[in-house]
Amino acid sequence: MNAQAADPAHASRQRLIEAAILTFAEKGFDGAGIREIARRAKANSALVAYHFCGKEGLYLEALKAIFSRKVSPVSQLADLPSPGAPGAREAALQGFRNYIRAFVIELMSCDGSDPVDEAAMILMAREMQSPRPASSALLVEHIQPYVTYLTACLQALRPDLDEEELFATGVSIQGLLIHFRNSLGIIRLIRSNPGYPEDLEKVIRHHIDFSLRGLGIPEAFPQPGN
Amino acid sequence: MNAQAADPAHASRQRLIEAAILTFAEKGFDGAGIREIARRAKANSALVAYHFCGKEGLYLEALKAIFSRKVSPVSQLADLPSPGAPGAREAALQGFRNYIRAFVIELMSCDGSDPVDEAAMILMAREMQSPRPASSALLVEHIQPYVTYLTACLQALRPDLDEEELFATGVSIQGLLIHFRNSLGIIRLIRSNPGYPEDLEKVIRHHIDFSLRGLGIPEAFPQPGN
DNA sequence: GTCTATAGGCTGATAGAC
């Protein structure tokens, strides 16, 4: 795939994917037309069928591009030692920190400098909320490892919780991260503050502090100021 | 509006709104066609223009119907005394309890017996994530009071927090409630437990306990068992 | 690989009969 990306003969293919991310993010799958995407990519709309076997194929390729760019780098998280091993708790704590940081910083923070990154997040968030049948397998394949990793960290940090409680906690934390991403639209409206994304990381960290304190893991993100 | 709802001459109008909620929830604004909606409502598609001045008007009317059915009843919450008045903290605590209870029980608990209720939640969640320009004013108008109320409760409970922290906390708690509602589908899949919704309130309370403990408001929902 | 031209179908809106 990298060979293809470097191939100038595939330049229009790459431009189409980029334009697709932007346009699908703005208007959704049904709202976006391949003519508009092609216009944006300075390419011919017939190339959508040639390169991607149609609109749905282009959509899937756009999602794959997002996962390789944004999600896969995040997944380079250190392996956790087996529970009970010496230093397992400290390793889990570090893993937990990395997980949150990866989501908050790499995955969700966006300074608006790269419109494609911004659009990629919007598109992924919408796809998580309302997955298309054709892309749900792709979605699960890429996201499942994260839930497993998070639950493993939590188990080492809170061995007193039973399986049901661990699951509820994992879902809650994960949901919190996703929620802030999903709520950007309405938060912006309520605050009447178009520049609000700048404060996103601060707000997320603020609540994560509360949640972790409630979970009995206040040392996950020690606050220099407190 | 109630007079109209009771008028049998407006029966098809009502059926169109109901079908619109279902179809827009399933396919989004652009994915849903007025012909399909009309077919579902056993009405003529030309009535969309007659009753609602077009598709966008029907969409707005569907949102309004959702707000009157689901959101407005929740808003019948007691007024809070002014901050600093005697008993203000206790009143805020009670208001906070009522707010959570109203959301968990009235707004979110649904056994799936009513498909329209189910679709209404999906539609509202999607609209919050990606508000349409034409409906954002409606959205803010209906949701703003809840954020204000929740923030007022929190302010009385945690007078040490500044405005930014209060907002972040309110959004977080609100997001938690919405997240659990939205995630029911995927949670069911992951757990392979079709009866999972029965435990919904328990799981939500479980996490809310964590969050409130972190917020320093552990007495909001005292646990008889603890 | 890239283009033009076009087919075939669906869309929302509307005019006008009843």
Add this chain to the structure above:
DNA sequence: GTCTATCAGCCTATAGAC
């Protein structure tokens, strides 16, 4: 208030020239 018929425009997909 409800219907049929229809319009103009957009959509995706494709055939075929280069």
